[in-house]
Amino acid sequence: MTSTATTASSTEPTGDRPAVAVRHLLAQVGRYTFLCVVLGFFALPLLWLATAPFDDTPTVTASLPAFTLDNFRALLDNPYALSSLLNSVYLAAGTAVLVVAFAALAAYALSRVRVPGRDALLYGLLLLSSIVTGTATMVPLFELAFRLNLIDSRLGVILILSGGLLPAAIFILKDFMDSTPTSYEESARVFGASPLQIMRHIVVPLVRPGLATVGVWAVANVWGNFLVPFLLLRGPDKAPAAVIMYTLYTEGGQADLRLLSTFSLLYSLPVALMFVFVSSRYGFRFHGGIKR
Amino acid sequence: MSAITMRELTKVYPGGVRALDALDLEIADGEFFALLGPSGCGKTTLLRTIAGLEVASGGSVRIGERDVTNLPPGRRDVAMVFQDYALFPHMTVRDNIAYPLRIKKVDRRSRAGKAGETADELGLAGLLERRPGQLSGGQQQRVALARAMACHPQVFLLDEPLSNLDARLRLEARTFLKRLQRELGVTTVFVTHDQAEALALADRIAVMEGGRIRQVGTPTEVFRRPANTFVAGFIGSTPMNLIAARVHGEELAVARARLPLPEDARDRVTDGERLVYGVRPEYLDYSASPVDGALTGEVVVVENLGSVSLVSLDVPADDPDAADAPDGGAGPDGDAGPDGGDGPGAGLAAGDTGAGAGRTSVQVVVPEGSEPEPGDTGWVVPRPGRSLLYRDGNLVTAAPPAGVPAPRAGVAARS
Numbered sequence: 001m002t003s004t005a006t007t008a009s010s011t012e013p014t015g016d017r018p019a020v021a022v023r024h025l026l027a028q029v030g031r032y033t034f035l036c037v038v039l040g041f042f043a044l045p046l047l048w049l050a051t052a053p054f055d056d057t058p059t060v061t062a063s064l065p066a067f068t069l070d071n072f073r074a075l076l077d078n079p080y081a082l083s084s085l086l087n088s089v090y091l092a093a094g095t096a097v098l099v100v101a102f103a104a105l106a107a108y109a110l111s112r113v114r115v116p117g118r119d120a121l122l123y124g125l126l127l128l129s130s131i132v133t134g135t136a137t138m139v140p141l142f143e144l145a146f147r148l149n150l151i152d153s154r155l156g157v158i159l160i161l162s163g164g165l166l167p168a169a170i171f172i173l174k175d176f177m178d179s180t181p182t183s184y185e186e187s188a189r190v191f192g193a194s195p196l197q198i199m200r201h202i203v204v205p206l207v208r209p210g211l212a213t214v215g216v217w218a219v220a221n222v223w224g225n226f227l228v229p230f231l232l233l234r235g236p237d238k239a240p241a242a243v244i245m246y247t248l249y250t251e252g253g254q255a256d257l258r259l260l261s262t263f264s265l266l267y268s269l270p271v272a273l274m275f276v277f278v279s280s281r282y283g284f285r286f287h288g289g290i291k292r
Numbered sequence: 293m294s295a296i297t298m299r300e301l302t303k304v305y306p307g308g309v310r311a312l313d314a315l316d317l318e319i320a321d322g323e324f325f326a327l328l329g330p331s332g333c334g335k336t337t338l339l340r341t342i343a344g345l346e347v348a349s350g351g352s353v354r355i356g357e358r359d360v361t362n363l364p365p366g367r368r369d370v371a372m373v374f375q376d377y378a379l380f381p382h383m384t385v386r387d388n389i390a391y392p393l394r395i396k397k398v399d400r401r402s403r404a405g406k407a408g409e410t411a412d413e414l415g416l417a418g419l420l421e422r423r424p425g426q427l428s429g430g431q432q433q434r435v436a437l438a439r440a441m442a443c444h445p446q447v448f449l450l451d452e453p454l455s456n457l458d459a460r461l462r463l464e465a466r467t468f469l470k471r472l473q474r475e476l477g478v479t480t481v482f483v484t485h486d487q488a489e490a491l492a493l494a495d496r497i498a499v500m501e502g503g504r505i506r507q508v509g510t511p512t513e514v515f516r517r518p519a520n521t522f523v524a525g526f527i528g529s530t531p532m533n534l535i536a537a538r539v540h541g542e543e544l545a546v547a548r549a550r551l552p553l554p555e556d557a558r559d560r561v562t563d564g565e566r567l568v569y570g571v572r573p574e575y576l577d578y579s580a581s582p583v584d585g586a587l588t589g590e591v592v593v594v595e596n597l598g599s600v601s602l603v604s605l606d607v608p609a610d611d612p613d614a615a616d617a618p619d620g621g622a623g624p625d626g627d628a629g630p631d632g633g634d635g636p637g638a639g640l641a642a643g644d645t646g647a648g649a650g651r652t653s654v655q656v657v658v659p660e661g662s663e664p665e666p667g668d669t670g671w672v673v674p675r676p677g678r679s680l681l682y683r684d685g686n687l688v689t690a691a692p693p694a695g696v697p698a699p700r701a702g703v704a705a706r707s
Binding site for chain 2: 181183184186187188189190191192193194197201202205206208
C-alpha cells in the first residue's frame, strides 16, 4: 500500500484530469497486487494440503503432484490412523453434547433470573476458563484425574475439556437467550407450561442457531486439542487424531511427509464438512412471530 | 362464575416503585372491561397481576369463587394475548393455536381438530400451515386470539390489543374484537392508553393514575361526567375546558361572563366559592354575534378535524382580585380569597393554557361551513346540562358512585 501511495504522488504533476485517472489506476493495480500476495501467503499451505497427499515424493513445497494413491494405502496400514479419527469423534461429540446441554440450562437461568453479582460471576468464569484447560493447570488436573481414577479414560478427557469450554459457551449462549423476548415464555407460562416444558418447546427451538454455533465451536476445540488427551490417555488405542499425528515420524525423528500430509487431509476434512453441514442446516434463520 | 374481584391489591417492585396502591376493583362476569391510563399508571401491572405473571405484594385477587392471589399463572384458568402477540415463530399457525391443549396433554389428533375449528371461527382456515412470520399483522392478532380461545379460559386478558395494527386495520379489528367478545360472553379485561379505544370497546372503563383508580364507569358516564379533573383531561379526543370560576348567588362567574349554575351542583356550593368550571369543546356552541350567557374572546387557532373544526379562543380570565362584580359580591369576596387560593382553580387555568396572566384558552368544536377566521371575535354558549363543576379537583355532584352491573351472558354463550 505504501508503494502505491508514493508512486501515485510522484506521477501527479499538476492535478488535472488525466493525472487523477492515472493515479486512480495505479492505486487499483497496487491494491490488487497486495491482495494477491496476501492471498497467496494464506493459500499456499492449503494448496500443499490438497496436493501433497497425492504426491509420490512430497516435499515441504507445493508442486504439481506425481499422482498416486499409495500414501493412502500406507496410511491404512498404520493400525491407529483410522481408529484415532473415530476416537476424536467420540471425544468431540461427547464434549459437544455436555457443553451444549449444560451451557443452555445455565445460560437460560442466568439470563432470566436476577442474581446479584451475576455479571461479575460470568466475567470471572470466562477469565478462569482459559486457565482450566491451559498448560498451567495440567499438573493439578492430572493429579485430580488420577485420584478420581480417570486416567486413561475417555470420560475423564471429556469432563476436563467440557469444564474448560463451558464458561465461554455460557457466555455466548446467554447473549442469545437475552435477545429472545420474554413474552414468548410468559405466554407459555399463562397456558400452564412448566419451566422445563418452556425450555424444551420454546427456548431451545428459538436459540437453535446459538446452540449449533456453540456445538460446532466445541467440536472444533476438542478436535484440535493435543495436550489434554496426550497426557491423560495412555495407549495409542484410545488416542485421538491430534495425538496420533505426533507419532507419524520415522525412527530417526524425521517427519514422514507422505503419511503426515495424507493424515492431515483426513484429519481436517470432517471438521470442514461439519461447518458446511451445520451452517446449511441451522444457519441463522429466524421466522419472527413478534411484531416489532 | 368468572367475575374478578380485587381487594386492596398492592404491588411494589423491588426498586421501591409502587405500581399498584391498595386498589379495589370489581369486574362483572361477561363484562368487556378496559383499564385506561397514561403510561406508567400501573394498568399493565394490574393486568399482569391478574394473569399471575406478577405476584401481588398485598391484597387479594379472586376469579369467580376462587382466591387466585398466590396461584401460578397456569392454574388460574386465564388466557392472555400479549401486545406483541408472542406467537411462537418456529411453530405453524395450527401448532400455535393447539399449544395450550398440548400443555393440557390433549392427544395430537383431537388438538389438531380443535385448532382447526377455532381457526375457522376466526377466518384463519387457509393459513393453518403457515408460520407466524408469513402472516399480516391482523392475521397474527387473530391467531393470538384463537390460541387464547382454544383452551376455553374463564377470563381473557388483552394487553394493548390494537396498538400494533396500522390505523385502518385498527378500526376493523376493533369492531371484530367487540363482536367476538359479545359472542363468546367471556369476561375480558384489556389495557389501553388510547381513550378512544376504551370508549369504543368497553362496557366499563377504569381510569387509572399513579397505581390508583380515579374513576370506574360506563363509557358514557366517564365521558359525560368525569369524576375529577384528571379524568376530564384524559378522556375525550379533545380535552375538557377547565376554567377558574366563582359562585355568585344563583350564577357562576366564569371569565367575566355569567353562566347558570349546573343543575347538579346547585345546592352544593356556597356563595363566593371558587371552583373549576368544566365543559367539553363538543358541548359548546359557537356564535359569531353577541349572545347572552356566553363566553367571549378572540379566535386564535382553527384546527380542521375533517367534518368539524376545533377553534381555540383567548378568553379574559376572571381575575378574582379585580372584584369588578357589580352585584354586591364584595362581601363574600374577602373570606373566599384565601380559601380558594390553594384550590386547583387558579393554578389550573393558568397552567393549562399557558396564555399568561389574565387570559385563558377555551376550545370549541365548530361544524363545517361556519368556521371563523383567526382574529375574529366569537361567543360560545355551553349547552344546558353538559357543564360540570369541580371542587379541589373532584366533581361537585349529587349522584352516588356507579355500582357493578349484573352479570351479562354472551349472545351465543357457550351452552
